[in-house]
Amino acid sequence: MRLALPLLVAVAVLFLVSLLTGPAEIGLGRSLAALFAGGEDPVALVMRDIRLPRALLAVMIGASLGLSGAAMQGYLRNPLAEPGLIGVSGSAALGAVLAIQTGLAATFALGLPLAALAGALGGVLLVMALAGPRGTSLTLILGGIAVSSLAGALTALVLNLSPNPFAASEIVFWMMGSLADRSMTHVWLALPLMVVGWALLAGLGRGLDALILGEDAAQAMGIDMARLRLMLVVGTACVVGAGTAVAGAIGFVGLVVPHMLRPLVGAHPGRLLWASALGGAAMVLLADIAVRVILPDRDLKLGVLTALVGAPLFLHLILRLRRERI
């Protein structure tokens, strides 16, 4: 609990900073007043329809990525498990792209996030089948590479076949993710599935704790492994699918955040869940502020920043795990 307060404060502060960051120079007081006062003047429009959804999505997606990363790591007992790295986000992007290009997304409102969920579900199941019940690093990474490259190639194929001339150049968005120019529509699109996913993943704590001792011991302690696996798979697919559908695949958040917070929660997989959710929200908020400060005129992709932080850490983890087991 000593960790909860600083994390909450960090998320709150970064949320405010995110609301105040943007190319339009609006004073602190004026922007906050416009946020609550309402009305139709341009400042209110900027605050309510541009900056607020962006900050909200950063919190929602960051929490989702941190939570699902911590949950997958706890389940597979492997610190390399992360939705982006093992291709779950990539498969979700494939589902989203298919929904957009086939017109499903335009047919009914939740078509886009549901298609992304289906893609993510396929990705999780495939990786977990490839990695086996106790995902060793080697099988996990190999399975992840296979799934992400397949999903990436199919996404590129769908975009190249699109009648839309812009679509073909958008593989970068789907692979790297961005929160630029999102609206409240996207918040409402992602929120229902995310809430379901959060509820499922948050309920995993005790089971993941018991899994410290292995599946056999956990099962003998009364943990229903089949139910746990189902909650994990569906929960991860819900949050990653919904997030990817509106913001593309943002990698490494689910790797970096649990890794940094693990020592602070005594390595408890259960406590790591909520801590990583808060940490993930803070990290994506921070990254999204940074992309706007570093290159205000262009849409620098969020995934670029998270990868710059995450990839070296990933290499470090691999080197360390090589000594232990692989």
Added chain:
Amino acid sequence: MSLVSVNDLGVRLGGRAVFSGVSFEIGTGEVVGLIGPNGAGKTTLMRAVLGLLPFEGSSSLAALPAAERAQLAAWMPQAREIAWPVSVESVVMLGRVPHLGTLQRPGVEDRARVAAALERMELADMRDRPATQLSGGEQARVLIARALAQDTPLLIADEPIAGLDPAHQISTMQSFAALADAGKSVLVSMHDLGLAVRHCTRLILLGEGRVIADGSPGEVLTPERLARVFGISAWYQVTEEGPVYQPLEVLR
């Protein structure tokens, strides 16, 4: 009163029968040693009794819902698995998981049980150390303490003393005896027949795909059976220091 009752139990793995027709009961106050050569199916039998793998026949434990079973029997697998660098105390506290409600946090009684288990396995000094940094033997003791903390009428442990130093092997077996004195029971698989003879109240000899013998150590470990099942000869005597058993030579 019987804590577990196993009837005509059989397990097939990959189409091959590991064992079949296994029946026994374990009452209160028993330390039952499960012995047998490598590959006899000791681990498989214990997992089948708990319902952790598919089997034929019946086991009263496996018939229970998972949560109820966890109140009745604790299971310590052979694999010494501790996945994350959590503290020793945290690992032992996991033994309390079956006793906690969904959102309930450990209370005074849980803490007391954990403290007792730590004390019992001489781990009190290292309660705050990351369990993954301990030696193999120390980790084994942590896992035994975890199973003790679950505080069930029956403890099923798969080779808990393998890899422990002699003092801790003896003290662990003494802990099991103490549990039996308190009216609980232990089913423990082991290879050290000397310790088995001294500390178990009863032995079940598994081999040749069935239970070969079930009874007091003296009844089970006859020279003919030792020669036939293990292929060894041994010296066995009930002395003033208690029963002493020493394997001597390989016969084949």
Added chain:
Amino acid sequence: MTLVAILVLAMAPMAAAEQTESPPPSDAAPGRVVSMNLCTDLLAMLLAGEGQLWSVSQMSLDPMVSPLVEEARGHEINHGRAEEIFLMRPDLVLANTLSPRSTVAMLERLGIRVEQFAPASTLEDVRDRIMQMGRVLGREEAAQALLARFDARLEALEADEGPRPRAVIYHANGYVSGRGSLSGDILDRAGFENAAHAAGYDSGQVMPLEVLALTDPDLVVTARTYPGGSRSEEVLSHPVVRAFRAGRAGAVIEDQSWVCGTPFVLDAVEDLAEVRRRIAVREGE
């Protein structure tokens, strides 16, 4: 006679009807022309003599971008690839200066004459391109006539004075058209102030959505979205852009009249001028 022709043709819609009546090209003129770019396709279809234009690019068949789909159907279709164009045995290939360098270089190595047309970024450029096309096709007279009609129609459009409302041309991904771009010039000639330029954003630059909101223009002109959907175009249906379009005038860029430096740009000027008159009427109320 020339004067009469100008007057008559200025009132007629822009069309390529006269190409069927024109005499065959002179001896110096190329007899078999292949165009591999939409913009040269359109100019060539407007100016070429009977049977002179052999093939046009596939883009000419796309009604989203081509105003001459019917005419294009009367020609062979190419996909801008060196091999297929070479096999057509052209005397002359018409390309854009932005056409793939490798394709153009390959055709030139094979001994085929390639004429490259720079993209037009002003209406003045459109006049040059008309004359350039007339020259390379050996159809100077037809080009002169087309140019005269173009000038007359433009003059009529620009004669309409009035207040200049502030407008932003907003493309996919938030790119704007500033001064020195064809669409920027269309906006200017239609009687609008370019609010993006005034806010410091020029062609090739992204005007962030929130800057657009604070700029608060009288008109937001957006491109029609292509089928299939893309994230780049999603910004055009963002609530902020929608809010601008709902409360005030909105206009949609019909790519077929905006995208190429051809006389069809005057259709775009005309459409926008009509929007401007509507704005003026509303503000007068």
